Amino acid sequence: MTNRIEEEVIEQVRNNTDIVDVISEYVQLTKRGRNFFGLCPFHGEQTPSFSVTQEKQIFHCFGCGAGGNVITFLMDIENLAFQDAVSKLGGRIGITIAESSSSRDETKAPVSKEVTLMKQAHHFASEYYHHLLLHTEEGENALNYLEERGFSKEIIEKYKIGWSLPSWEALTTLLERKGMDLQEIEKTGLIIRKENELKYFDRFRGRIMFPVYDESGSVIAFSGRILQKSDEDAKYLNSPESPIFQKSQVLYNLDKARLEIRKHQNIVVFEGFLDVIAASKAGITNGVATMGTALTSQHIIKINRLTSNVTLCYDGDKAGMEAAKRAAGSLQAQHIQTEIAIIPDAMDPDDYIKTYGEDAFRTKIIEKPHSYLSFMMIVSKRDKNFNNENDTLQYIQEILEILSERTSTVERDLYVRQLSQETNVSEEAINQHLRKLQGNKAKQSKHQQRTPVQMNPELRKPKKNATADERAERILLSHMLYNPQVIDIARNQSEDQCFIRDIYEAAFVRLTGFYEDFPNGDYQRFLEMVNDPELRKIVMEAALSERDPDHETEEVMDCLRHIRKYRVEQLIVQKLHEAKEAEKMADMSKAIRLAQEAIQLKKSLATFEK
Secondary structure, eight states, X not given: OOOEEOXXXXXXXXXXXXXXXXXXXXXXXXXXXXXXXXXXXXXXXXXXXEEEETTTTEEEETTTOOEEOHHHHHHHHTTOOHHHHHHHHHHHTTOOOOEETTSOOSSSOOOOHHHHHHHHHHHHHHXXXXXXXXXXXXGHHHHHHHHHTTOOHHHHHHTTOEEXXXXXXXXXXXXXXXXXXXXXXXXXXXXXXXXXXXXXXESOOSEEEEEEEOTTSOEEEEEEEESSOOSSXXXXXXXXXXXXXXXXXXXXXXXXXXXXXXXXXXXXXXXXXXHHHHHHHTTOOSEEEESSSOOOHHHHHHHHHHOSXXXXXXXXXXXXXXXXXXXXXHHHHTTOEEEEOOOSTTOOHHHHHHHHOHHHIIIIIIXXXXXXXXXXXXXXXXXXXXXXXXXXXXXXXXXXXXXXXXXXXXXXXXXXXHHHHHHOOOHHHHHHHHHHHHHHHHHHHTTSOOOOOOOOHHHHSOOSSOOHHHHHHHHHHHHHXXXXXXXXXXXXXXXXXXXXXXXXXXXXHHHHHHHHHOTTOOHHHHHHHOOOHHHHHHHHHHHTSOOOGGGHHHXXXXXXXXXXXXXXXXXXXXXXXXXXXXXXXXXXXXXXXXXXXXXXXXXXXGGGOO
């Protein structure tokens, strides 16, 4: 079982490691004044905005907001768990990491012997299959086939593609010779137990082998493609779900694409793993794929931690378009900016690349995606006849349902005009129906209780021109990071949540739990306990904010006053909006009541002035 490293050792490693020396191995730094600057390794940029402060032993990017200390930097840049990062840094300065079983490690769940064995077996199998493909006579036919299909040696090496022998027990025999527990390995489907016998045989035989990796780069499954066509055998054979492989959680190539996703601030999601490999030939290095399943909530959480911009590139046939529609809807529901790259003529990425070339795929498909609304109009128009009144009305209704959620006036005008041109229905009539839909939704929303939601990616982004209420939240969190007692002050003064935005409230909840376990902990240790890099950005931004420790109570009370005032102002806006809607519905008594409530709230704003 994995145990937690002693706190004293963590502090020793952090204090005896120079952050400038470590980061210089990944980023070219130049000293300017007291700090060092370079191009941020977590997003693409032309002008250096990545700052390293040797005095405080922290880093911060003024472009994307990334920040932390030497341990969190190594965690992010190499996708390491907290313990692995500390161990690696300890090795640099000659500190042997001693682990303690008395504490709890919240940054990484304990790994069982069963899981470790399963991953070891898969790693061995991957190396074995890869060797057979590249260095044996038995693998020559498979290698020739791959090269004919456009797989270069570089691609084969990068994705560790291999070959499984037609033999029934080739891998099983080797695993047994290595002393591995076949009964445990059988649970992953790598080998299969013979019916009514305590004997095992290989699942994959005579197939080109594509390893599947988890986020940390461990092999957890395989997909095997048959070389010779057969009526009896399936073209592809995949590993079953197991303790180390759950399709709903795995994004193929995420281990290799993570840094590229951050650099591009975009992720390209494909329908299958072979699409990812094909796209990589065209220089698309930020691509991932699901493993034979629709895009799940677990997938979206992983994506959202890396970027809030997604490009979907599914097959161009009807099934692919429908799958893209469902995936886009799921992403939009989480407020993720979604675009869709449409492949023409019902092609898949590999077909398109073979027909038109790699440059065309990159420049005409991936770099020119459709907006979500534009894509939904294309999908909705299929199989509709605008000479048919029902088809026309259904099309308008489907698009206006989406458009009614939009806040941009320009976007609404643009698509209303397009709808009018396509259907020959007047813009006035379409706008009238759109206002009705918006009114109905506003009416429904007022009856719904306010509940916590997934963090809006827009709230995750550090904003250069912060409003007064945003500055108040940042300074309040800053005081909490340096003084745990501020948490009690905020709780006593707040009737509702202490913060307005979900991202700050999430940081507050985590910080409260942190102080319960680490009463004397500081913000750097807290940063190391936060798994989500985006959440760390908010914490780091707050930690670096200017605050006045000598007038802490006054400043904290002022922040809380700003937050309460903002909530009242938002309530006034809501009341006035509801009053206007009541007027439209000819409910004058309700409209008057709501207007009077808004007036009373406006008067109460005077109490927030000093």
